[in-house]
Amino acid sequence: MRALTRYILIRIGLIVPTLLIVSSITFILLHMAPGNPIDIMLGAAKASREVRDILIQRFGFDEPLHIQYFLWVYNMFRGELGLSISGAPVIELIGVRLWYTVELMLVSQGISALIAVILGALAGYRKETMLDKALSVVALVGYSLPNFWLSIIVILVFSLYLGWFPVGAFSLGIELARERGLYAILIHLRHLALPTAVLVVGFTPYYFRLLRATMVEVVDEDYITMARAKGLKEVTVIYKHALKNAVIPLLTAVGTSLGLILGGSYVVELVFAWPGLGHLLVTAAIARDYWLVMGISFITAVMVIVSSIALDMAYAYFNPKIRFAGSGY
Amino acid sequence: MRTSTQRSALRVQVTSMAQLLVSPISYIRYARKSKLALFAVLWMAAIAIMAIFPFVIAPHPPNRTFSGKSNLPPSLEFLLGTDNVGRDILSQVIWGASTSLAIGIGAAMVEVVIGVPLGLFAGYYGGRLDQIFMRIADTILTIPTIVLLIVAVTLLRAQSLVSIVIVMGFVNWVWLAKTLRGEALRVREEEYVTAAKAMGFSDPYIIAKHILSNVVAPLIVIVTFDIAWFILYESTMSFIGLGDPTIPSWGRLLFIGRGFLNTAPWISVIPGIFIFLTVLSFNILGDDLTGFLGARGRRV
Numbered sequence: 001m002r003a004l005t006r007y008i009l010i011r012i013g014l015i016v017p018t019l020l021i022v023s024s025i026t027f028i029l030l031h032m033a034p035g036n037p038i039d040i041m042l043g044a045a046k047a048s049r050e051v052r053d054i055l056i057q058r059f060g061f062d063e064p065l066h067i068q069y070f071l072w073v074y075n076m077f078r079g080e081l082g083l084s085i086s087g088a089p090v091i092e093l094i095g096v097r098l099w100y101t102v103e104l105m106l107v108s109q110g111i112s113a114l115i116a117v118i119l120g121a122l123a124g125y126r127k128e129t130m131l132d133k134a135l136s137v138v139a140l141v142g143y144s145l146p147n148f149w150l151s152i153i154v155i156l157v158f159s160l161y162l163g164w165f166p167v168g169a170f171s172l173g174i175e176l177a178r179e180r181g182l183y184a185i186l187i188h189l190r191h192l193a194l195p196t197a198v199l200v201v202g203f204t205p206y207y208f209r210l211l212r213a214t215m216v217e218v219v220d221e222d223y224i225t226m227a228r229a230k231g232l233k234e235v236t237v238i239y240k241h242a243l244k245n246a247v248i249p250l251l252t253a254v255g256t257s258l259g260l261i262l263g264g265s266y267v268v269e270l271v272f273a274w275p276g277l278g279h280l281l282v283t284a285a286i287a288r289d290y291w292l293v294m295g296i297s298f299i300t301a302v303m304v305i306v307s308s309i310a311l312d313m314a315y316a317y318f319n320p321k322i323r324f325a326g327s328g329y
Numbered sequence: 330m331r332t333s334t335q336r337s338a339l340r341v342q343v344t345s346m347a348q349l350l351v352s353p354i355s356y357i358r359y360a361r362k363s364k365l366a367l368f369a370v371l372w373m374a375a376i377a378i379m380a381i382f383p384f385v386i387a388p389h390p391p392n393r394t395f396s397g398k399s400n401l402p403p404s405l406e407f408l409l410g411t412d413n414v415g416r417d418i419l420s421q422v423i424w425g426a427s428t429s430l431a432i433g434i435g436a437a438m439v440e441v442v443i444g445v446p447l448g449l450f451a452g453y454y455g456g457r458l459d460q461i462f463m464r465i466a467d468t469i470l471t472i473p474t475i476v477l478l479i480v481a482v483t484l485l486r487a488q489s490l491v492s493i494v495i496v497m498g499f500v501n502w503v504w505l506a507k508t509l510r511g512e513a514l515r516v517r518e519e520e521y522v523t524a525a526k527a528m529g530f531s532d533p534y535i536i537a538k539h540i541l542s543n544v545v546a547p548l549i550v551i552v553t554f555d556i557a558w559f560i561l562y563e564s565t566m567s568f569i570g571l572g573d574p575t576i577p578s579w580g581r582l583l584f585i586g587r588g589f590l591n592t593a594p595w596i597s598v599i600p601g602i603f604i605f606l607t608v609l610s611f612n613i614l615g616d617d618l619t620g621f622l623g624a625r626g627r628r629v
Contacts, residue, residue: 018467155590296476300476
C-alpha cells in the first residue's frame with residue numbers, strides 16, 4: 001500500500017509542472033500565430049492609435065512575452081485567468097460553459113461504459129460464438145463512424161424529418177431561463193438526447209473492444225473454471241468473477257485516452273451547438289482570443305489530469321497487488 | 330478453407346519485414362477467407378484507384394462550377410448531385426480520395442519518423458532516459474488532441490494540407506512511441522540481443538537491426554489503425570472549417586453541406602459514406618493484420 005501512496009503522491013506532485021508545460025505550449029503556439037486579437041476585434045473600424053494602445057494595455061499585450069506568461073501563471077494561482085477580448089473575465093465565461101461539457105461527458109461516458117461492460121463481458125465470455133462475432137462487427141462499424149457525420153445524419157432524421165428533437169441547443173439557455181422545475185428538466189433532457197446518443201455510439205465500441213479483449217484471456221483462467229465447477233450461475237461467473245479482472249485494463253485505457261474522449265465530445269458539441277467548452281474554444285481560437293484559448297486549454301488539461309488520477313486510484317482499488325514502483329509507468 | 334497448420338505456416342512465412350514487403354499477395358490470400366477483410370481490401374483498392382487516377386475516372390474537374398446547377402439532387406447528369414456553387418459531387422469525391430489517402434499516409438510517416446526512434450531508444454536503454462521519456466509522453470497525452478489541433482491550425486493560419494499533416498503526426502506520435510517502447514523493453518531481454526551486444530555491435534546498430542525488425546508487426550498494425558484515425562481527423566478539421574478550402578476533400582464537402590441540411594442533404598451525406606467506409610476498411614485491415622502477423626488479438 002505504501003508504494004501506491006507514493007505513486008499517487010508523485011502523480012499529484014506532477015500536476016503543477018504538467019500544467020505549466022501544457023500552458024506554456026499553448027502560449028507559445030498562440031504567439032507564433034500571425035495577427036493579434038486587438039486588430040481582429042477592431043476589424044475594419046478605423047480606431048485611433050490611442051484607442052488601440054489603451055486596449056493593448058488593458059489586456060496586457062504591451063508587456064514582453066515572458067512577462068505576459070509569468071503574469072498569467074501568477075494570476076492563475078490566484079484563480080484568475082485574465083480577460084476575454086469581449087471584456088468578460090475568462091473564468092466566468094468558462095464557468096458558465098463548464099457544466100454543460102461535464103454533464104454531456106458524464107452522461108455519455110456512463111451510458112457507454114455500462115453498455116460496453118455488459119456486452120463486452122458477454123462477448124468475451126462466449127468468444128467465437130455467433131453472438132460474439134455479430135457484436136464485434138457492430139462494434140467495428142460504430143467505431144468507424146465519423147461522429148460529426150453521424151451527428152448530421154441524426155439531426156437530419158430525428159430533428160428535420162421526424163421533428164422529435166430540437167435541431168440544436170441554440171435556444172437551450174433561453175428556454176431554461178423561462179421554465180422551472182420538472183418541465184425545465186424535460187427540456188434539458190430533450191436537448192441532451194441526440195448529442196449523448198452520438199457520443200454513446202462512438203465510445204461504446206471502443207470500450208467494448210477493450211473489455212472483450214481482456215475478457216477473452218480472463219475466461220481461460222483457472223479460477224473461472226473453478227467458479228463454473230462450483231456450479232455457480234453463469235451470470236454470476238461472468239459479471240462477478242471474470243468482470244472484476246477484466247475491468248482493470250479498461251480503467252487504464254480510459255485514463256490515458258481522456259484527452260481524446262474530451263476532444264471527441266468537443267466536436268459533437270459544435271455540431272449540436274451544445275453550449276459547452278468545445279463550442280467556446282473554436283470561436284475563441286478563430287477570434288484569436290488569447291486568454292480565453294489559454295483558459296480553455298488549461299481547464300481542459302486540469303479536467304484530464306484530475307480524472308486520470310482519480311482513475312488511477314480506482315485502478316489501484318480494483319487491483320491492489322499492482323506494483324506501482326519501478327515499472328516505469 | 331485453410332487448415333490451421335497451413336495457416337500457421339503462412340504466418341511464420343511473413344513475420345519478417347522483408348518478406349512482408351515482397352509478398353502482400355500472401356496477405357490477400359489470407360484475407361480471402363473473411364468476407365469483411367475481403368470487402369476492406371476491395372474497397373481500399375477502389376479508393377486507391379480513385380486516388381491515383383482521378384483525372385481518368387472523374388467526369389469533371391473537381392472545382393468546375395456549372396452555373397445555374399447548384400444544389401441539384403443526384404440525377405443521371407450528376408450521379409451524386411451538385412453542391413451549393415454547382416460543382417459535381419462525384420468528381421469532388423473522386424478527387425477527395427487522393428487528399429484523404431495522402432493525408433493519412435503523410436501523417437503516418439510523420440508519426441513514424443518521430444515515434445519509432447524515440448520509442449525504441451527509450452525502451453532499449455531503459456533507466457533514467459526512459460523515465461524522462463515516459464513523463465514527457467504522459468504530459469503530451471494530457472493535452473486534448475483536438476484542442477491542440479484546433480489551436481495549432483487556426484492560430485498558425487496553417488490551413489494547408491502540409492501543416493495539418495505535420496500537426497496530426499506530431500500530436501499522435503506519443504501513442505506509437507509508447508507501444509513500441511513496451512515492445513522494445515521486451516525484445517531487449519532476448520538472447521540474440523545479448524549476443525549481439527557481446528559481439529561488440531553498437532547500440533544504434535542493434536536497435537536498427539534487431540529491435541526494429543522485431544517490432545515491425547505491431548508497427549504495421551498501429552500505423553494501419555492510425556491512418557484511419559488521421560483520415561477521420563482531417564475530415565473533422567475540414568468539417569469545422571479548418572481545412573484547406575481550395576483543395577477538394579471529403580471534409581470540405583461535409584463542411585459545405587452543413588449549411589444546406591434542409592435543402593440539399595446529399596452534399597453532406599455522400600462524402601460521409603466515403604469517409605465511413607474508408608475508415609472502416611482501414612480498421613478491418615488493422616484487425617485482420619493483427620491476426621495475420623500473429624500479434625495479440627484475433628480476426629473479427
